[in-house]
Amino acid sequence: MKIYRPSDTCFDEMKRRMNRRALPEDSVRDTVNAIIRDVSVRGDEALFDYAARFDKAHLDSSSLFVTEAELAEAEAMVEESVKEAIAVSLANIHYFSDRSRRRDWSGVNAQGVEVAERFLPYDRVGIYIPGGKAPLVSTSIMTGGFAQAAGVREIVAATPCGPDGRVNPALLYALKASGATEIVKIGGAQAIAALALGTESVRPVEKIFGPGNRFVVEAKRQLVGAVAIDLLPGPSEVMVLADDTADAEFLAADLLAQGEHGPDSVVVFVTTSKALLEQVEAEVERQAALLSRGSIIREVLDKHAYGFLVSSIQEGVELVNAFAPEHLVLVTRDEEAVLNGIRTAGAIYAGSLSTVACGDFLAGPSHTLPTGGAGKSFSGLRADQFQRRTSVVRMDRNAVLNSAPYVAEFARVEGLDAHNHSIQVRAARVDR
Ligand SMILES: NC(=O)c1ccc[n+]([C@@H]2O[C@H](COP(=O)([O-])OP(=O)(O)OC[C@H]3O[C@@H](n4cnc5c(N)ncnc54)[C@H](O)[C@@H]3O)[C@@H](O)[C@H]2O)c1
Numbered sequence: 128m129k130i131y132r133p134s135d136t137c138f139d140e141m142k143r144r145m146n147r148r149a150l151p152e153d154s155v156r157d158t159v160n161a162i163i164r165d166v167s168v169r170g171d172e173a174l175f176d177y178a179a180r181f182d183k184a185h186l187d188s189s190s191l192f193v194t195e196a197e198l199a200e201a202e203a204m205v206e207e208s209v210k211e212a213i214a215v216s217l218a219n220i221h222y223f224s225d226r227s228r229r230r231d232w233s234g235v236n237a238q239g240v241e242v243a244e245r246f247l248p249y250d251r252v253g254i255y256i257p258g259g260k261a262p263l264v265s266t267s268i269m270t271g272g273f274a275q276a277a278g279v280r281e282i283v284a285a286t287p288c289g290p291d292g293r294v295n296p297a298l299l300y301a302l303k304a305s306g307a308t309e310i311v312k313i314g315g316a317q318a319i320a321a322l323a324l325g326t327e328s329v330r331p332v333e334k335i336f337g338p339g340n341r342f343v344v345e346a347k348r349q350l351v352g353a354v355a356i357d358l359l360p361g362p363s364e365v366m367v368l369a370d371d372t373a374d375a376e377f378l379a380a381d382l383l384a385q386g387e388h389g390p391d392s393v394v395v396f397v398t399t400s401k402a403l404l405e406q407v408e409a410e411v412e413r414q415a416a417l418l419s420r421g422s423i424i425r426e427v428l429d430k431h432a433y434g435f436l437v438s439s440i441q442e443g444v445e446l447v448n449a450f451a452p453e454h455l456v457l458v459t460r461d462e463e464a465v466l467n468g469i470r471t472a473g474a475i476y477a478g479s480l481s482t483v484a485c486g487d488f489l490a491g492p493s494h495t496l497p498t499g500g501a502g503k504s505f506s507g508l509r510a511d512q513f514q515r516r517t518s519v520v521r522m523d524r525n526a527v528l529n530s531a532p533y534v535a536e537f538a539r540v541e542g543l544d545a546h547n548h549s550i551q552v553r554a555a556r557v558d559r
C-alpha cells in the first residue's frame with residue numbers, strides 16, 4: 128500500500144489523480160470494437176472462435192446453451208447449505224426490490240388533464256455473469272434476482288464456460304433460482320455483442336445488465352443505442368473513510384476482501400488518524416499473508432492500494448466524492464452528518480460492524496455497482512431499471528378548454544399552426 132501524507136511533495140498531485148472519470152483505454156476500445164464487428168458479421172462462428180481463444184472451450188450450436196439436463200445435474204450437485212444461502216439472499220433481494228421498484232400513479236394537473244405514469248417490465252433482458260477468475264454465484268442473484276422481482280419474462284444469462292464446456296453448478300443453480308430462462312455459455316465482449324445484435328442462435332435482448340472485466344464493460348458502452356444498458360460495473364474497488372474511532376483489524380479485512388476480486392481491483396484507505404493509518408497498514412500485511420488468494424492480493428497491494436492521511440473528515444469526504452468509489456466503508460464520529468456529504472459512492476457501509484461482504488452476498492441492495500469513477504454519473508443496479516415507463520394523458524371537456532389558450536401560445540412562438548389547430552377543433556366542438 129502506498130501511503131501519502133500532507134507533508135509529501137506528491138500529496139496534492141495524488142489527490143488530484145484520485146479525481147477520476149471512467150474512460151476506456153485505447154487498446155481495450157479497439158479490441159472490443161473488432162470483436163463486436165466480427166460477431167455482427169460472422170455470428171455464431173465468431174462466438175465459437177472466441178470461446179476457443181479466450182476460454183479454451185470448444186462449443187458448437189448444440190452445446191452453446193445450457194441444457195435442461197445440465198441444470199438438473201447442477202441442482203443435484205449443489206449442497207443444501209448453498210441452496211439455503213441462495214434462497215435467503217434472493218428473499219432479501221426481493222424485499223429490497225419490492226420497495227424500490229416504481230409503481231403506477233395518476234393525478235390531475237392545473238388544467239384538469241389526467242396525467243399518469245405506467246411501469247411494465249422489459250420483455251427480454253440479458254444479464255452478464257462473470258466467470259473468468261471466480262464463479263460469481265452471487266452475481267447471478269444480485270443481477271438476475273432484480274429482473275425476476277421486476278417480473279421480466281425472458282432473462283437471458285451469458286457466462287463463459289470452462290475448457291470442459293461446463294459452467295459452475297452453483298452458478299447454474301443460482302441463475303435458475305433467479306428466473307433465468309436461457310443461459311448461453313459465452314463470455315467477454317462477444318457475449319455482449321451477441322445479446323445486443325443477435326446471432327443465428329442468440330435472439331437479441333432489449334437491455335443488458337451486469338458486471339464484468341474491462342472488455343465486457345467496454346462492449347456495453349459501445350453498444351448503447353443498439354440496446355439499453357444498466358451502468359458500467361467493472362473491476363471491483365473499495366474506499367474506506369475512517370477516523371480514530373475505527374478498528375484497524377476490521378478495516379484491513381474490508382480492504383483485502385475487495386482486493387481478492389482480481390489483480391485490477393483498487394483499494395483506498397483515507398483517514399484523519401496517523402496512528403490508525405499505521406495500524407491498518409500493518410494489519411493489511413498481517414492478514415494478507417493468511418489468505419488463499421494471496422498472489423492476486425499481493426499484486427493489488429503493490430499496484431493499486433493507496434493510503435491517504437487527511438487533515439479533516441471534510442477533506443476525506445471531498446476525496447471520496449472525487450474518487451466515486453464502488454464501495455465505501457464509513458467509520459467516523461457524526462456518522463449521519465458525514466454520510467449526508469457523500470454523493471458519488473455506489474454503496475455505503477456505515478459503521479464499524481457493517482461489512483462489504485454482507486452487501487456483496489446477502490443484504491439486499493445489488494452488488495452490481497459503478498466502478499472506475501462511473502459513480503459520478505451512474506447508480507447501482509436496481510429493480511426499476513428492469514421496468515419500462517410510459518406516460519398517459521387523458522383529457523375531458525374542461526381540460527381541453529383550460530389548456531387551449533396555452534397550447535395556442537406555444538404553437539404561435541414555434542410557428543406550428545397544425546398543433547394549435549388540433550386543440551382548437553376540439554375546443555370549438557366541446558364549447559357548443
Ligand atoms: N462492479 C461490480 O458490480 C462487479 C461485481 C462483480 C464482479 N465484478 C468484476 O467483474 C470482473 C470479472 O472479470 P473476469 O475476468 O473474472 O470475468 P469476465 O467473465 O468478466 O471475463 C472473462 C472473459 O473476458 C474475455 N477476455 C479475457 N481476456 C481477454 C482479452 N485479452 N481480450 C479480449 N477478451 C478477453 C474472455 O472472453 C473471457 O470469457 C472482476 O474484475 C470483478 O471485480 C464487478
Ligand SMILES: [Zn+2]
Nearest residue numbers: 363384385487
Ligand atoms: Zn466484493
